[in-house]
Amino acid sequence: MTTTSIERNEAGAPLISVRDLSVSYDVARTGKRLTAIEGVDLDVHEGEFITVLGPSGCGKTTFMNVVAGLVKPTTGTVLVGGSPVTGPGPDRAVVFQDYALLPWRTVFDNVKFGLEMQKELKGAGWRERVQDAIELVGLAGFEQSYPRELSGGMQQRVGLARAVVAEPRILLMDEPLGAVDALTREVMRDEIEKLMAATGKTVLFITHSIEEAILLGDRIVVFKSHPGAIKEIIETGLERPRSERSIQHDPRFLELRDHLWDALQGEATAAAVSK
């Protein structure tokens, strides 16, 4: 099993650089402080697809929210493009697990919301960009539908379109397929793989599915819980383009799957014992 260090032999500074990051929350109910993540170090280079894998409650969302600028680090630093993150910015877009679409807006207007920060609404061509993004995720014809009229998978396509419309450098996806039904999930995994390979975006993709982590990731960041921290980082080393089908019998896939299975199994047991 190859477990690479965080250093990669790539030219230039990393796009995302996380150093000794810890986040703790004040828990109002108990009055105590809860350490969600501790001592996280990670470098992500331009164009990399990183999957973050771990049991639920291990701090994956917290980690992503810090990179998104939604949560402030308690200690440590997060640099994006060399400058510290002070809040959300147009260089990063988020796809939420529960879609987080605005129910009072149509599909078109929800996708348009992705351009809100750009101030590009005033510029020419924004309508085309919104339309292109909608077509990209396969929702042409549903521009005037409201989110509640769409299935979960379709709603997440809207979430995806909203994230890519402004062409951010970094896409942050928090278990985007977690709430989608199994069949749609498999289809959408392949779609995301194709889409990201074509656009060359830098992606931080959170999941608790081993298969998903392998299928999509260039590197897999495995989290452990209590406290949340990085357990190991694994280079997948699988050829692209990949698809659900093509990797099923790849020996490397099977090897990775077994390894991750053991790693997570240990985690799940540890989590159960410590409770």
Added chain:
Amino acid sequence: MTVTSATGTMRIVRPRRVIRRSEAKWTWLLVGVIAAILLIWEAAVSWLQLIPASFLPPPTAIAVSFGKLLVDPEFWGAFGYSLGNVAIGLVIAVVVGVTVGLAVGWSPVLRFTVAPFLWLLYSTPKVALAPLFILGLGLGSESKIALVFLLAVFPIILNTMEGAVTVSTSLVNAGRVYGVNGVALGWKIIVPATLPYSLSGIQRGAALGFTGEVLGEFLGGTGGLGHMLEYAAYQFQMDDAIAMVIVMVIIANLTLLLISTLRRRLAPWYDDRKIAGAS
């Protein structure tokens, strides 16, 4: 971007609209039941004379009184007076209620300090205060408007508050990620997310406010539908009195219909059945 479509072979089929055919059936059943009751009533009073007509006038007599009311200028004057007061009281209640509800719902500090008092006031039977209002503000419109306001404002505040509190964190996060913050976060995310709740509170507030108006006129008034009803009852003109009550029922229901139509117009994304709200 170079990819033209990321969709595989999946075809997405537009979901069918839900047809509520069963509801029409219930409407007809209701019409049938009402017709049957009216028929029995008419038979009991006019034909079998089981009940004296001066106590309970037959439906036909009430229908005649109702018809007369509709061409009576005095009635329309009272109608305008009452609805005018309700409208003024309600507008003030909406402005105050929505503002206070949003503020208390949005600010944790206010929520912990002010909200308990709001609930306490909400559950106090405010109609008991009606005589005080009339003593304090007189027999004119002012006391009625105050009463409408008092009764209408609490459901509006509490529903709006509940709406503001339940706005999901991820909607707020989505707003922040895509560049909305500060005051804009309020009116781009919080206010629209809360709107259906407010409208639900306004609907209930309108019904209560109308009750407040009639009650105020009853207790001490110089005009309005409640005053006319009281007059008819004292004169023992039961057919007129019942016709007045029917008018009020119609007004109350038209108001509810108007507001729920408004709600469907302004918040078409929201499923009515999902809002329970304070009641």
